Amino acid sequence: MAPVAQVPATDSGEKSRASAGTLSDKRLRELFREMLLIRRFEEKVEERFRAGDLPGFLHVAIGQEAVASGVCEALEPDDVIASTHRAHAHTIAKGTPVNAIMAEMYGKNEGCSQGYGGSMHLYDVARGNMGANAVVGGGLPQIAGAALAFKLRKEPRVAVAFFGDGATNTGAFHESMNLAQLWKLPVLFVLENNGWAESTPATQQLPLAVEEMGQRAAAYGMTAMEVDGQDLEAVVEATRSARDHAVSGLGPVFMNVRTYRFTGHYVGDPQVYRDKSEVRQLRETQDPLELLRARLGMTGEEFERIDADVMAEVDGSVAFAQAGTDPDPQDALKWVYAEGSMEHGSKEPLSTEPRA
Amino acid sequence: MPELTYREAVRDALSQAMRGDDRIFMMGEDIAEMGGSMGVTTGMVAEFGSERIRNTPISEIAIVGAGIGAAIQGMLPVVEIMYEDFLTISMEQLVNQAAKHRTMSGGQIKVPLTVRTQGGAGWSPGAQHAQQLESWFVHVPGLKVVFASTPEDVRGLLWSSIYDPNPVIFFEHRTLYPIKGEVPDEIVPIPLGKARVHLEGTDVTVIATGRLVHESLRAAEEAEQDGISVEVVDPRTLSPLDSETLIASVRKTTRCVTAHEAVVQGGFGAELAAVIQHGAFDYLDAPIERVGAQFAPLAFAPVMENFCVPHAANVLAAIHRTLARA
Structure with a gap:
């Protein structure tokens, strides 16, 4: 088992940027492509939303791509995640095809939630995505429960909760942290610490500095890690260590993943609360794609080739979604209740149904 | 026909279901050694062990939320909220999560969770330990709501609730625990939705x-x-x-x-x-x-x-x- 360091909460984690990774050059390039796919997907849904194509409202994760890709890279296929309102990146990283996600944005039958969920309720249970949650902190206790199921059945699986710094102020967060540590549940609490709760900066909603958030784990006696969320390799390595720790029965791990939201809270957010130069500077110095590209020594030509490939995939997803079928309005009532019985004595491993 | 108290009838349904089904476990405050605040689970930790009869912290959000998560992952959890007044604390998980996962996922998810709780006046507990809040949950699509009044009914309805593939809020009444009534020799499941x-x-x-x-x-x-x-x-x-x-x-x-x-x-x-x-x-x-x-x-x-x-x-x-x- 890889050791997990109890990193002091005051450690900025900057040193991890220089981490020598164990990922092959080939795999890193594949992950670069995935991160670029997330970026281009987010840019595309912004564009289609502003064009009036997409109902509802959207939250994009531009700037946070390495967290989603890095965490999911370190997971096994049977591991499960719960996502947040800012869900597209996690869902792509957990393996859902962009066609199914884009179709969900358009409210089509072909969507990953068949048009019942939308941007904030992306599900893909077969791929271990227990759902994105539009209530801040709402998914955390359920991740503890999923981990409890794994522990009771002695399955070597972990359950991963993504959440933002805003969620750490909810009762659901604290009750889940307490329960998971008390019962040594195999949970990874992945704090995507971007320093904003919607429009409210950390200084107005957290009594701790962003780099001190590991203290919230310390309060429960939980192992905490400081992670540079702009460094893909650092995220992968940290998550692997955390997973090893959790799955071996030592209990949950809290990952304070420092990251940056390059955009507003939602698409269309004028960001009156934020200095424009701050965003510009972040994009210049903290872009996880640029950092990985430099690390790989990627030529302009190679980048252009990958980008063209990614753009074709994203454009294809829009075409796929636009050609999708609208749900029958009356099908809104289709899934309110499950039929049948769980049958005494039956021991089916999962209560999920295969997707059509 | 044997005679059971309402309390014994609840315990009998839980115990018989757990004996033949490893997916069932219970979580709640003081339900293990103490047997629950109403004595419903007395003796169950001795039979089933502390992994399946789990004392929890006083954390109603986590109790219900963890029940939801375990249910989604194939278990049949029965969670106890000590007084239904405390359902208010777990309301978000019940109303926004348990009730809605199935629809929001386009049918990918079932939440076969049973939330047992009890309440009722008649013993001067004051305003925070005696409410009857069942009508709140009737207003939420995706939840089922059961309120049993006799030993026979509570046993047969609880059995059906545990095996229902949906979240069920199962109300018991405090003053009914000691009442006695005849029950069938074997548990006869009572279908939900039958008066x-x-x-x-x-x-x-x-x-x-x-x-x-x-x-x-x-x-x-x-x-x-x-x-x-x-x-x-x-x-x-x-x-x-x-x-x-x-x-x-x-x-x-x-x-x-x-x-x-x-x-x-x-x-x-x-x-x-x-x-x-x-x-x-x-x-x-x-x-x-x-x-x-x-x-x-x-x-x-x-x-x-x-x-x-x-x-x-x-x-x-x-x-x-x-x-x-x-």
């Missing part, structure tokens, strides 16, 4: 839940002495509701009283009245009367508590009001 006619009558139908089923049966006895024939029906499942049985009863008797311990305003009786007036409008000979608690946080002093919550006398008075219009 029970406790007493057949011809003049007026009393639709009652929980403790008020027993109060209504007492009122019916007294009414009979005045030559009034009362039919007493317990819906048992509030959502989904067996409207058919209730409407058929009122079409026969032409009068209706609803009776529950919860406050009248916005109570389940309002839903019943709407269902009955629509389904039996041409048959009604009197306005539907609603019996329930006074619209006030429950006061502590026994004399005030007794004044606030309904009893057989209140049901009887309502019966007479419906007949006075004949």
